[in-house]
Amino acid sequence: MTRGTGITYVDGPRLRRALLAAADWVAAGRDELNRMNVFPVPDGDTGTNLCLTLRAVAQALRDLGDAPLPHVTATLAGASVRGARGNSGMLLSQFLLGLEEGLGDRRTASARDLARAIGRAFDRLEGSLDDPVEGTILTVAREAADEAARAGEEPDLTVFMRRLVTRAQQALERTPQLLAVLKAAGVLDAGALGFVRFLDGVKRLIEEGQVAQGAVDRLVPHAAAQTEVEAARDFQFCTEVMVRSPSLPATVAARHALRRLGGSIVVLQTGDLLKAHIHTDAPDAVFALGASWGSVESTKAEDMRAQRRELLTKRPVAFVADTACDLPDAVVFEQGIGLVPTQLILDDRVYRDRLELTPPEFFERLRAGQDATTSQPTPQAFEEAFRDAARAGEHVIAVVVARALSGTYASAEAAARRLDPDARCITVVDSRSASLGEGLLVLRGLELAAAGEPPAAIARELARVRDQSGGFFTVDSFERLVRSGRVGRVRAWLGTRLNIKPIMALSLDGSIDPIARARGRRALERRVLERLDRVLARGPQSLRLGVAHADIPEFAEQLRAELVTRYRPKQCLVSPITPVIAAHAGIGAWGVFYQVEDGTNG
Numbered sequence: 001m002t003r004g005t006g007i008t009y010v011d012g013p014r015l016r017r018a019l020l021a022a023a024d025w026v027a028a029g030r031d032e033l034n035r036m037n038v039f040p041v042p043d044g045d046t047g048t049n050l051c052l053t054l055r056a057v058a059q060a061l062r063d064l065g066d067a068p069l070p071h072v073t074a075t076l077a078g079a080s081v082r083g084a085r086g087n088s089g090m091l092l093s094q095f096l097l098g099l100e101e102g103l104g105d106r107r108t109a110s111a112r113d114l115a116r117a118i119g120r121a122f123d124r125l126e127g128s129l130d131d132p133v134e135g136t137i138l139t140v141a142r143e144a145a146d147e148a149a150r151a152g153e154e155p156d157l158t159v160f161m162r163r164l165v166t167r168a169q170q171a172l173e174r175t176p177q178l179l180a181v182l183k184a185a186g187v188l189d190a191g192a193l194g195f196v197r198f199l200d201g202v203k204r205l206i207e208e209g210q211v212a213q214g215a216v217d218r219l220v221p222h223a224a225a226q227t228e229v230e231a232a233r234d235f236q237f238c239t240e241v242m243v244r245s246p247s248l249p250a251t252v253a254a255r256h257a258l259r260r261l262g263g264s265i266v267v268l269q270t271g272d273l274l275k276a277h278i279h280t281d282a283p284d285a286v287f288a289l290g291a292s293w294g295s296v297e298s299t300k301a302e303d304m305r306a307q308r309r310e311l312l313t314k315r316p317v318a319f320v321a322d323t324a325c326d327l328p329d330a331v332v333f334e335q336g337i338g339l340v341p342t343q344l345i346l347d348d349r350v351y352r353d354r355l356e357l358t359p360p361e362f363f364e365r366l367r368a369g370q371d372a373t374t375s376q377p378t379p380q381a382f383e384e385a386f387r388d389a390a391r392a393g394e395h396v397i398a399v400v401v402a403r404a405l406s407g408t409y410a411s412a413e414a415a416a417r418r419l420d421p422d423a424r425c426i427t428v429v430d431s432r433s434a435s436l437g438e439g440l441l442v443l444r445g446l447e448l449a450a451a452g453e454p455p456a457a458i459a460r461e462l463a464r465v466r467d468q469s470g471g472f473f474t475v476d477s478f479e480r481l482v483r484s485g486r487v488g489r490v491r492a493w494l495g496t497r498l499n500i501k502p503i504m505a506l507s508l509d510g511s512i513d514p515i516a517r518a519r520g521r522r523a524l525e526r527r528v529l530e531r532l533d534r535v536l537a538r539g540p541q542s543l544r545l546g547v548a549h550a551d552i553p554e555f556a557e558q559l560r561a562e563l564v565t566r567y568r569p570k571q572c573l574v575s576p577i578t579p580v581i582a583a584h585a586g587i588g589a590w591g592v593f594y595q596v597e598d599g600t601n602g
Contacts, residue, residue, distance in 0.1 A: 018205055022054070022201035052085040053083050073103050122141050126138060126142070137195045235264075239300065241300075320337070324353075342375070359576040382412045382414075397427045435578075448462075469593075472532070475501070542596070549591075550576065557574060
């Protein structure tokens with residue numbers, strides 16, 4: 001979306017960018033939303049659910065690329081249903097489905113068209129509620145839709161969005177007056193705030209040309225942990241079921257059938273797909289009901305009472321990593337890992353790795369010939385992450401990219417010394433690796449913490465596992481290595497002419513050593529597997545593997561299948577490498593990381 005005023009219409013590419021910006025701005029406020037979540041139950045997950053819902057939408061839109069408006073809205077609708085999480089995510093998905101219906105097959109939309117579509121979106125949201133309650137997203141969405149109708153004659157969408165956001169913010173500020181539980185906790189409604197952030201993300205993109213950096217953290221008390229559950233809403237499980245059938249029940253009929261099983265019911269339906277959300281004590285009965293409607297595609301039942309117990313006490317250990325860990329977003333969200341973004345410089349603009357520039361977007365820019373440089377996170381960025389993690393955990397363990405490869409470790413150590421000079425609450429671990437070599441180490445740490453291991457023992461075990469693990473990787477082109485100064489031009493020219501690819505390994509200190517060469521990808525894969533056979537010859541009983549790749553997903557999945565068949569690991573992740581690594585490795589690069597967890601410190 002272009003910067004400044006004078007925007008008279010939205011088309012497919014503009015709406016796509018607006019939705020990506022909205023998703024990013026909601027994600028930036030995730031922790032604040034979680035802390036404010038007291039209604040309908042204080043389970044502290046509104047921010048996470050909204051982020052996961054919008055992450056599914058954003059990923060689908062990134063995969064789609066620029067496309068006509070009807071294609072964008074159809075993609076938006078399908079992804080929002082499949083990705084909807086929790087009560088808040090389901091309600092936002094209803095709004096997005098209504099937006100698609102309201103825009104129809106238009107290829108461009110004016111303010112008047114958007115006003116009608118937003119009105120339809122609100123109608124769909126309101127109509128989906130089995131028990132409408134004011135002081136929630138319902139109130140804010142209604143007032144936003146009303147302002148959209150009033151602003152429909154505005155010729156400039158910049159003014160249109162400013163009016164919507166201003167009216168929505170005013171409605172948000174009134175939510176405690178309408179809902180007693182909010183007033184008692186001294187907070188705004190979390191779902192309503194998430195909706196306002198969604199609209200505000202679009203406005204910020206129009207006004208600033210980019211999403212503003214950093215979460216707005218008001219340091220509110222963790223209201224979700226301090227609020228009692230109303231007896232009428234005290235069900236145990238937040239339950240979801242998604243079914244597919246050409247003859248689904250009507251939404252109203254589905255809601256009616258669910259009423260006997262619980263409350264907080266929301267039903268989404270688009271085409272032959274239906275997704276139902278309910279708070280219940282009988283999730284199996286919900287799943288059985290879903291099975292009677294069609295083929296069950298997915299189910300979920302989360303124990304809200306257990307979630308609340310977790311909110312009342314800090315975790316013993318919280319984990320932080322940098323974005324070079326290459327762990328998938330879903331793992332980061334679900335495990336509560338704090339991510340510190342490294343920095344990427346493109347066309348004199350600094351991007352926060354993964355947060356403001358995703359791998360698919362960066363690969364597209366590389367193919368267009370853009371150059372990029374990288375920079376380590378600042379100590380201040382680590383300080384912010386450590387403070388956030390300290391709210392959730394008694395002790396913070398940061399696992400970071402190898403000190404031999406980056407100044408990231410130095411930034412993390414500097415931040416830790418500043419916040420914790422006696423080293424009592426923050427431990428920084430040098431992964432002596434990168435990409436999934438770092439990420440797999442974080443996963444092992446999470447397992448140890450869940451098993452009740454104390455921080456010092458976790459740090460020792462991570463060091464032991466690190467020293468018996470490693471990785472092999474290669475590049476498809478020498479171009480990025482030449483630009484970064486890691487390979488000379490003559491050597492690169494010869495390698496390119498002869499189709500020779502290097503095989504590199506991580507040394508014990510985390511530096512990179514060239515160890516072999518091969519001609520062509522098949523020979524390269526064979527040589528890497530031969531190397532793996534040697535290092536895993538003893539047949540470890542507890543093994544994790546990871547495949548990281550730069551925009552070659554089909555090859556990566558094929559390699560994953562081969563690794564699983566060959567080595568039978570307990571886990572084998574596949575992930576695109578983050579832009580800050582791709583800036584040096586280039587498109588077509590790939591690597592295999594192995595983590596041997598056999599043995600003990602005893």
